[in-house]
Each structure stands twice: as C-alpha cells, then as structure tokens.
Amino acid sequence: MMCRMLHRDKLTAWLEELSRSGRRLIAPQREGNDAVFKPVETVDDITLDYVNTRWPVKEWLFPRSEPLLRYRYVGSSVELEQPDLGLEPQVIFGVRPCDAAGLAILDQVFITDYEDEFYTRRRSVTTVVGLSCTEPAESCFCTAVGLSPTSSEGSDMLLTPMGDDGYLVETLTAKGKQLLWEYGHYFGAGECGSKDLATKAIEAKMSRGATLAQGIGYSEELFEHPIWAELARKCVGCGICAYVCPTCHCFDIMDDADAWGGIRCRNWDSCAFSLFTQHASGHNPRPEQDGRYRQRVLHKFSYFPQNYGRVMCVGCGRCVTDCPVNLDIYAVAQAVLHIHDELHIDGKSHIAGEELHSEPHAREHNSLTSSRAAS
Amino acid sequence: MPDESWQPQIVAFVCQWCTYAGADLAGTSRMKYAPNVRIVKLPCSGRIDPLFLVKAFEQGADGVLVSGCHPGNCHYVSGNLLARRRFTVFRELLSFLGLERERLQFSWVSAAEAVKWTEVVDAVTEEIRRLGPRKLGWGETLPSRGSRFQVASSKVEPETRNPKPKTLQAAEESIRRIARQLLEANAVDVVVGYGNGTLSGVTTPVFVTQPDGVEQLVWNERCLNNLSVYLTRDLVKRMGRVGIVAKGCDAKALVALLQETQINRDQLTIIGVPCEGMMQNGRLAVKCVTCDVHTPPIYDHLVKVGVGIEILEIGESGEADPRDAEIAALEALTHQERWAYWQEQFSRCIRCYACRAVCPLCYCDTCIVEQTQPQWIPPAFDAKGNLSWNIVRALHLAGRCIGCDECTRACPANIRLDLINRKLALLISDEYGYRSGYDAGVAPPLTTFRPEDRAEFIR
Numbered sequence: 125m126m127c128r129m130l131h132r133d134k135l136t137a138w139l140e141e142l143s144r145s146g147r148r149l150i151a152p153q154r155e156g157n158d159a160v161f162k163p164v165e166t167v168d169d170i171t172l173d174y175v176n177t178r179w180p181v182k183e184w185l186f187p188r189s190e191p192l193l194r195y196r197y198v199g200s201s202v203e204l205e206q207p208d209l210g211l212e213p214q215v216i217f218g219v220r221p222c223d224a225a226g227l228a229i230l231d232q233v234f235i236t237d238y239e240d241e242f243y244t245r246r247r248s249v250t251t252v253v254g255l256s257c258t259e260p261a262e263s264c265f266c267t268a269v270g271l272s273p274t275s276s277e278g279s280d281m282l283l284t285p286m287g288d289d290g291y292l293v294e295t296l297t298a299k300g301k302q303l304l305w306e307y308g309h310y311f312g313a314g315e316c317g318s319k320d321l322a323t324k325a326i327e328a329k330m331s332r333g334a335t336l337a338q339g340i341g342y343s344e345e346l347f348e349h350p351i352w353a354e355l356a357r358k359c360v361g362c363g364i365c366a367y368v369c370p371t372c373h374c375f376d377i378m379d380d381a382d383a384w385g386g387i388r389c390r391n392w393d394s395c396a397f398s399l400f401t402q403h404a405s406g407h408n409p410r411p412e413q414d415g416r417y418r419q420r421v422l423h424k425f426s427y428f429p430q431n432y433g434r435v436m437c438v439g440c441g442r443c444v445t446d447c448p449v450n451l452d453i454y455a456v457a458q459a460v461l462h463i464h465d466e467l468h469i470d471g472k473s474h475i476a477g478e479e480l481h482s483e484p485h486a487r488e489h490n491s492l493t494s495s496r497a498a499s
Numbered sequence: 500m501p502d503e504s505w506q507p508q509i510v511a512f513v514c515q516w517c518t519y520a521g522a523d524l525a526g527t528s529r530m531k532y533a534p535n536v537r538i539v540k541l542p543c544s545g546r547i548d549p550l551f552l553v554k555a556f557e558q559g560a561d562g563v564l565v566s567g568c569h570p571g572n573c574h575y576v577s578g579n580l581l582a583r584r585r586f587t588v589f590r591e592l593l594s595f596l597g598l599e600r601e602r603l604q605f606s607w608v609s610a611a612e613a614v615k616w617t618e619v620v621d622a623v624t625e626e627i628r629r630l631g632p633r634k635l636g637w638g639e640t641l642p643s644r645g646s647r648f649q650v651a652s653s654k655v656e657p658e659t660r661n662p663k664p665k666t667l668q669a670a671e672e673s674i675r676r677i678a679r680q681l682l683e684a685n686a687v688d689v690v691v692g693y694g695n696g697t698l699s700g701v702t703t704p705v706f707v708t709q710p711d712g713v714e715q716l717v718w719n720e721r722c723l724n725n726l727s728v729y730l731t732r733d734l735v736k737r738m739g740r741v742g743i744v745a746k747g748c749d750a751k752a753l754v755a756l757l758q759e760t761q762i763n764r765d766q767l768t769i770i771g772v773p774c775e776g777m778m779q780n781g782r783l784a785v786k787c788v789t790c791d792v793h794t795p796p797i798y799d800h801l802v803k804v805g806v807g808i809e810i811l812e813i814g815e816s817g818e819a820d821p822r823d824a825e826i827a828a829l830e831a832l833t834h835q836e837r838w839a840y841w842q843e844q845f846s847r848c849i850r851c852y853a854c855r856a857v858c859p860l861c862y863c864d865t866c867i868v869e870q871t872q873p874q875w876i877p878p879a880f881d882a883k884g885n886l887s888w889n890i891v892r893a894l895h896l897a898g899r900c901i902g903c904d905e906c907t908r909a910c911p912a913n914i915r916l917d918l919i920n921r922k923l924a925l926l927i928s929d930e931y932g933y934r935s936g937y938d939a940g941v942a943p944p945l946t947t948f949r950p951e952d953r954a955e956f957i958r
Binding site: 155156158178179188189191262263353354356357358360361362363364366367368376378379380382383387389391392394397398399412413414444445446448449450451452454455 | 558696697698699701702703704705706724728729732733734735847849850851852853855856857865869871874877878879880881905908909911913
C-alpha cells in the first residue's frame with residue numbers, strides 16, 4: 125500500500141481532469157434530499173455532503189435489470205442480438221467503505237465462486253475510489269461486522285478526510301496505482317498510519333457495538349425455532365431490504381416477448397417475495413413470511429459465512445432506516461445469536477465449516493420438511 | 500410533421516354482441532373505412548380490462564379504441580355500465596400521467612350501426628393521424644438535463660403543529676389499560692399496536708399476547724404505520740382474535756376491509772385513538788392536514804385523551820390539501836411535460852413493491868405482477884415495466900384507497916404516489932360522490948353504476 129495526500133483544493137481539479145480522461149466518472153449527485161450515484165456531466169454536480177448514498181453502488185456493476193440477450197423474428201428465422209454491456213472504463217468516486225466492502229462480497233460470489241461474465245467484465249473496467257466516513261448515521265453498524273468507517277476493502281483507492289489538510293490517499297490495488305501514476309501531480313506525500321486517530325474518533329460516535337462478524341452457527345434447532353414467526357410477524361414482505369443492500373445479489377431470469385421478438389433479462393430478486401421460491405408445480409417451500417425472513421437472516425449470518433468465510437452484511441444500515449416497519453437486522457441478528465448461544469452453550473466457533481451437518485442441500489431438505497409440517 | 504407514409508396503428512377492443520357485429524355488418528355491406536384498426540373481440544366491454552389497453556400501448560399502438568353496446572343493450576345487462584365507470588377513471592389517470600387524450604377513445608356501436616362504426620373508425624384514425632406517431636416508447640422520456648419539470652412546491656406549507664404531549668400521554672396510558680383488560684378477559688388473543696423502534700423517533704408494530712406485555716405499547720406523534728395491513732396476513736390471522744390500535748385513517752382502512760369482506764368484524768376489536776395528527780420529517784404529515792377523522796369512524800373502545808381533540812364531521816376539516824395545488828399545477832402543463840414529469844418519477848422505481856406491501860387494501864394472495872402466465876407486467880425494471888406497474892397499482896386502488904399515504908411513506912425512491920392517489924380520489928368524489936373508508940354498507944364505486952353516469956367522452 126502507498127499513501128499520499130490530496131489537498132482539499134485539488135480535489136475538484138483532479139475529478140475534473142478524471143472526468144475528461146476518457147473514463148466514465150460516476151459520483152454522488154443530488155436528487156431531492158438524497159445523494160445518488162450518476163455519471164458525471166459536470167463536476168459541479170458532484171456532492172460530498174452525504175452520510176451515505178440513497179442506493180448502494182452495486183447497481184453500476186450488477187444492474188437492477190440486465191438484458192442477457194435480445195431476439196427478433198426476421199422472416200422465418202430468428203436474429204439474436206448480444207446486449208451492449210457499455211464496457212467503457214469507469215471510475216466510481218465517493219464510495220463509502222461499507223459499500224466498497226459490499227463489492228468485495230459480490231466479487232466472491234460473481235468472480236471467485238463462479239465467473240459471471242457480465243459482472244466480471246464490468247468489474248475489470250471499474251476503478252473504485254472510496255471515501256471514508258466522517259459522520260456515522262444512527263443506523264450504521266460497520267464496526268459490528270468487522271469493518272470500519274475508514275476500511276479500505278473493495279476500494280482500489282481510498283480517500284480519508286483529514287480535516288483541513290485534505291485527504292489521505294491510500295492506493296490498494298494495481299488499478300489504484302494506475303490512477304495515482306496518471307495523476308501523480310495532484311498528490312503530495314502522505315503517511316499511512318495517520319488515519320488511525322480519525323477512525324477512532326468516528327467509531328466513538330457509533331452506538332451499535334455488538335459483535336456480529338463471527339456470524340451465527342447453523343443448527344436444526346435454530347432453523348425450527350419459533351423465534352422466526354415472532355420476528356417475521358411484522359415483515360410486510362416488500363423488497364426494500366434486499367434492493368438497498370450492498371451485498372444482496374439474488375436475481376431472477378425472465379423472458380419478455382411479444383409478436384416481434386423478445387428479451388431475456390436478469391432482474392434483482394428478493395427472498396421476501398413469495399415468487400422467489402415458487403416452483404412450477406405450485407409448491408412453495410417457503411409458503412409464508414417467517415421462512416422467507418429466516419432465509420434472509422441465516423443467509424447473511426450463517427450460510428454465507430459457511431461458504432465464504434465472512435458475514436454477508438457490511439453494516440451500512442440502509443435496510444434499517446428504509447424498512448417501513450423498522451424490522452432492524454442488527455437487532456434481529458443479535459436476538460438470533462442469543463438464541464443460538466442458549467441452544468448451544470458448548471461455545472463452538474460461529475463460523476461454520478466445523479458444523480458439518482449444515483450443507484446447503486441439507487438445508488433445502490429441511491425447508492421442505494418444515495413446510496410440510498406447517499401445512 | 501409525420502412523414503406521409505406513416506399510418507397510425509390502432510387497436511380496437513370490442514364487445515362481440517354489438518360492436519363486433521356492427522363492424523361485421525360494415526364489412527359484409529362493403530362499406531369503406533380507414534384500415535388502421537386491428538380488432539380484438541371480447542365477450543363484453545365489461546371484460547375489457549384496462550390492462551389490455553396498457554399492453555397495446557406497451558407494444559407500440561398509436562391509439563386504442565374501446566367499443567361496446569349502448570347503455571341498456573348489454574347482453575349481460577350491465578357490463579358496459581360498469582365498464583363506463585372503469586374507463587372514466589382509466590382515461591383520467593392516463594391523461595394525468597401525460598398520455599394525450601386522443602389516443603384513448605371510446606364508443607358505443609350497436610350491431611345495426613355499421614355506418615356509425617365506419618364513422619367512428621375514420622374519425623379516431625384522423626385524430627390520431629393529426630397527433631402523429633408516439634414519439635417515445637412506453638415509459639420513455641427524452642434525456643433532459645437540469646430542465647426537468649418540478650412540481651411547484653405548494654404554497655400551503657403543512658404547519659409544524661405539535662400534538663399536545665399531555666393528550667399523548669393520556670392516550671398511551673389508556674391504550675395500555677384497554678389492551679390489558681382485553682387480554683386479561685381473553686376477549687382477544689393479540690393486540691397489535693405501536694412500540695418503540697430501534698431508531699430515535701421511530702415506532703414499530705408490536706404484537707402483544709400477554710397482559711404484562713402491554714407496557715411495550717406506546718403512543719406518540721410518530722405512530723405513522725397503518726397497522727390494519729396486518730389483519731389480512733397469515734402469520735397474524737393465525738394468532739386468533741385481534742385487537743388493533745387504530746387512528747382515524749387506519750379505521751378507514753378497516754371500514755374498507757369490512758366493505759370488501761376481507762375481515763370478520765366479530766373477530767376484531769378496534770381500539771380507536773383520537774388523533775391530532777402525526778409528524779413526518781419534522782412537520783405535520785401531509786395526510787393529516789385535511790384529516791376529518793380525528794376520531795375513528797368505527798371503534799369498539801375509544802381511548803381517553805382528556806380534552807382538546809375536536810371531533811369533526813366528515814368533510815369538515817376546513818383545510819386545503821397542499822397536494823391539490825400540486826395536482827392543479829401538473830394539470831396546467833402540457834401532456835408532454837406531464838409525461839416527462841411522471842416518467843422521471845417512475846424511472847426511480849426499483850420495483851421493491853413496498854407500495855403494495857404496506858397497503859392495507861393490497862391483500863390479494865397473488866398480485867398481478869406475480870402472474871407469469873401470461874406475464875402481465877413486464878418483468879424488467881425498465882421504463883416500460885415501471886410505467887405499467889405504476890398504472891396498474893393506481894388503478895387497482897381507485898375508489899378504494901383511503902388515503903393513509905403509507906405507500907408514499909414507504910417508497911424508498913420518493914415517488915409521488917400520493918399525488919396519483921389523491922387525483923383519483925378527487926375524481927371519484929366528483930363523479931360518483933363517493934369517498935372510501937366511511938361507510939362499510941355501500942358498494943365501492945367501481946363495482947356499481949348509475950344510469951346517469953358521465954358519458955360525454957364516449958362517441
């Protein structure tokens with residue numbers, strides 16, 4: 125890692141030059157009271173005045189709706205059209221550390237585990253410039269899931285505000301180094317350790333201090349526990365929590381056709397929806413909201429840790445503030461963890477791998493039997 | 500100007516008994532008329548779901564014509580009269596969203612009126628030809644920058660009236676007392692009320708099953724949720740007899756649910772709370788400005804709040820709804836400007852369906868968006884699908900929405916669903932003298948008709 129300083133006055137000039145470099149610059153801009161990532165037309169539109177952006181940054185790599193192919197009937201044959209991925213090099217500026225860590229999680233799913241062509245190609249032309257937080261929101265809990273308001277995971281370059289001096293610039297990857305090399309004249313000497321004090325000051329303002337980074341161990345007793353119906357009772361089954369989540373990555377592939385052709389599209393999907401697990405036969409292994417909500421919590425804090433060694437939550441707090449019924453995943457995860465600990469007082473590590481009875485297909489089996497038991 | 504070779508493509512949805520027979524007669528009589536209409540035959544104009552018209556526009560129709568039997572001639576007695584109301588609302592909705600009125604046409608053509616059919620088709624084709632092709636796809640807008648129309652923010656700023664702390668405290672104590680009595684007497688199995696949320700100034704729904712649990716119940720100026728949404732949910736229904744804490748606006752939803760026979764009055768105990776208004780973003784919530792149900796229209800137990808809450812008769816709020824000025828401003832715009840405004844709004848839709856999820860009157864087991872055979876609403880989260888979804892949502896709530904504004908509060912994209920709901924509520928009040936949520940004994944306006952209903956837009 126290399127560290128530099130970027131003087132406060134030079135930020136705009138740097139972004140200005142960056143926006144004319146042939147790369148597409150994406151940065152937070154005002155939309156009503158919100159800040160929203162949008163391609164920059166003029167750097168004056170960029171805002172730095174936000175705790176976090178309205179939506180997570182993931183849609184610039186994993187769009188809400190992505191055409192996989194289009195087809196048209198031409199006479200008696202079919203003409204296939206490859207979608208335009210719009211693969212111009214892009215720099216996303218102003219990504220908060222939680223959202224950047226969310227990208228690192230999506231990388232695990234879409235690149236490491238299985239190479240998703242669409243995500244991987246977009247990711248390869250994207251440079252992420254993170255911007256550390258200065259003021260946490262009441263709903264923020266990145267420290268509870270092993271991150272911090274200045275953590276650099278997922279960013280290629282991270283800017284941390286250092287008072288009037290400007291920004292401490294950390295370059296973390298080859299893409300970040302490239303950016304530094306190209307615009308070296310904007311950056312002065314910087315000291316890598318200097319952000320520690322700033323980090324501690326922000327962390328001190330955060331009120332959500334539980335430790336959830338170890339995840340929640342899986343067990344059948346926990347899976348079948350009545351807590352889920354109790355927790356999910358107030359869930360109204362909208363998709364807000366999944367769609368504002370920097371890490372949620374489930375999608376559905378659907379065809380939309382008319383007389384002249386059609387489009388095959390993959391769209392974000394949410395485990396809160398009844399259609400999410402609906403089978404063609406009409407059977408639904410998660411017939412009610414408790415099973416759906418359990419999936420959300422255990423996927424993030426139990427299954428994902430088993431498969432990828434970390435929890436699938438970055439503590440951005442969007443689902444907490446946006447939930448219309450204040451179903452707070454931070455509070456829920458603590459409650460479930462507490463129940464797990466009561467059920468299993470042997471003190472085993474929460475990150476599974478050690479708990480062998482919880483393979484994914486065994487879980488599917490469980491959900492089937494539980495739905496039968498319920499019906 | 501449209502180029503000379505362009506021909507409007509018009510889809511006609513017609514009833515098989517009258518208009519189709521009339522068109523058939525025109526054909527067998529060798530009458531000449533514009534060849535721009537493609538006919539889709541249905542059993543009755545009452546079977547013509549507005550969604551069919553949406554599909555036609557989605558797929559690029561320049562215009563749509565709906566035609567059925569004259570009033571009094573319906574093969575099924577009243578299908579056309581029910582359709583007339585539905586299309587009155589649909590036509591106003593599409594116009595409000597910026598579609599030119601000329602693109603959506605209606606007529607009554609009998610089996611004998613071959614000549615009228617040719618005249619209608621010629622006239623409709625000519626009007627749409629003058630309008631030219633639809634320049635933009637369904638839900639699309641021209642890319643614009645900076646010049647996007649903003650609704651002139653209303654002059655009537657909602658006041659920052661704070662409910663009186665004393666009445667709130669009295670109400671909270673009273674709610675707890677009533678809930679305890681109900682649970683102790685085993686009159687209900689669960690009380691659904693408000694509890695403290697996990698963020699400051701936020702409440703959350705709580706489900707109290709034990710008398711000692713009533714201490715969780717709170718009452719303050721942040722009790723915005725409409726808890727009646729839970730009464731149709733399986734996880735709550737299974738708990739048994741429900742006692743529900745309801746403000747006036749929430750009780751209106753209960754009235755509508757009773758009217759639509761979705762809940763059983765015998766199994767429900769309503770703890771009505773007189774309410775001076777709830778606060779949102781530091782000011783009185785917009786829906787509360789014109790509230791005329793400070794005291795719930797129905798209840799079993801009325802919470803004691805001491806003194807100070809005025810009991811108003813229906814329609815007596817005396818305040819102007821700040822949204823009426825916004826609606827008027829939108830209606831003063833050209834269709835193109837209005838279209839641009841709404842498509843920009845809908846472009847933000849992320850299809851989370853929170854508007855549906857929090858709506859007490861969206862209780863269908865399978866929503867139209869979940870019907871995949873056929874796929875009624877385009878599945879992609881794009882301009883086309885977002886527009887169709889938002890039209891269908893609004894239309895399904897027309898004449899039913901009780902104006903609790905929960906959809907607008909829940910929308911993470913801040914889409915002005917409240918303007919659409921309010922527009923349709925005003926329309927239905929003007930046309931049919933009906934306001935939802937006050938009387939469980941009358942038929943909802945779109946399930947009934949009067950012979951004298953407005954029909955001047957029908958050729």
